[in-house]
Amino acid sequence: MVRKSVVSAISNGGYLQGDAHGHLPTMGSKEPLEQERVVLKKKITLLRGISIIIGTIIGAGIFISPKGVLQNTGSVGMSLIVWTVCGILSLFGALSYAELGTCIKKSGGHYTYILEVFGPLPAFVRVWVELLIIRPAATAVISLAFGRYILEPFFIQCEIPELAIKLITAVGITTVMVLNSMSVSWSARIQIFLTFCKLTAILIIIVPGIMQLIKGQTEHFRNAFSGNDASIMGLPLAFYYGMYAYAGW
Numbered sequence: 001m002v003r004k005s006v007v008s009a010i011s012n013g014g015y016l017q018g019d020a021h022g023h024l025p026t027m028g029s030k031e032p033l034e035q036e037r038v039v040l041k042k043k044i045t046l047l048r049g050i051s052i053i054i055g056t057i058i059g060a061g062i063f064i065s066p067k068g069v070l071q072n073t074g075s076v077g078m079s080l081i082v083w084t085v086c087g088i089l090s091l092f093g094a095l096s097y098a099e100l101g102t103c104i105k106k107s108g109g110h111y112t113y114i115l116e117v118f119g120p121l122p123a124f125v126r127v128w129v130e131l132l133i134i135r136p137a138a139t140a141v142i143s144l145a146f147g148r149y150i151l152e153p154f155f156i157q158c159e160i161p162e163l164a165i166k167l168i169t170a171v172g173i174t175t176v177m178v179l180n181s182m183s184v185s186w187s188a189r190i191q192i193f194l195t196f197c198k199l200t201a202i203l204i205i206i207v208p209g210i211m212q213l214i215k216g217q218t219e220h221f222r223n224a225f226s227g228n229d230a231s232i233m234g235l236p237l238a239f240y241y242g243m244y245a246y247a248g249w
Contacts, residue, residue, distance in 0.1 A: 057248030077224030086242030
């Protein structure tokens with residue numbers, strides 16, 4: 001018996017692609033090779049997907065921005081107005097993205113939407129700006145907040161050294177990079193854990209605050225607009241802090 005050569009089937013630089021389970025097609029198969037495709041194994045479960053969405057929407061901004069909003073508005077009442085306006089603007093942005101997602105059913109986010117509307121050049125520029133400026137800057141802010149909050153319990157009586165914050169920040173970024181490179185499952189588990197920690201921290205802030213309001217401690221709302229006058233230069237910074245907190249949309 002002579003085994004038939006398969007060189008003719010993979011000549012001209014071609015190759016055989018397996019199915020989703022990694023099996024190669026047989027030579028006698030009538031199914032065309034073009035229909036076989038290589039796919040990634042699904043690792044994102046429902047819980048992991050929900051944790052990723054929650055982690056994206058509830059970012060570090062909600063823990064950083066309130067101080068900046070209050071400092072730049074000068075009063076509790078003005079800060080609440082800024083939060084309300086920023087929330088309405090973010091709602092409009094979220095509704096716009098929901099409409100884009102239902103009209104343009106392609107993956108790619110900003111790139112796909114700009115590509116469909118304005119063409120390839122603006123979409124190309126947007127991707128590189130995202131890669132070189134937007135994402136690194138956002139990662140730096142989140143990582144610096146992480147480093148400061150990690151060291152805060154150890155420096156209650158004194159100021160945290162900037163070098164220590166930067167070192168913890170570098171360690172955190174490196175750890176996340178290594179975990180995402182090594183295993184999708186491990187990065188998903190850490191995402192679930194961090195999402196749980198984030199929600200717990202928010203509940204620790206919200207629940208005692210509501211309890212204090214129920215007890216009648218509303219003295220900060222009686223003269224809500226009294227305090228330092230909001231300056232022209234401070235209001236844009238307050239809006240910036242507020243929009244950064246709502247950036248999850």
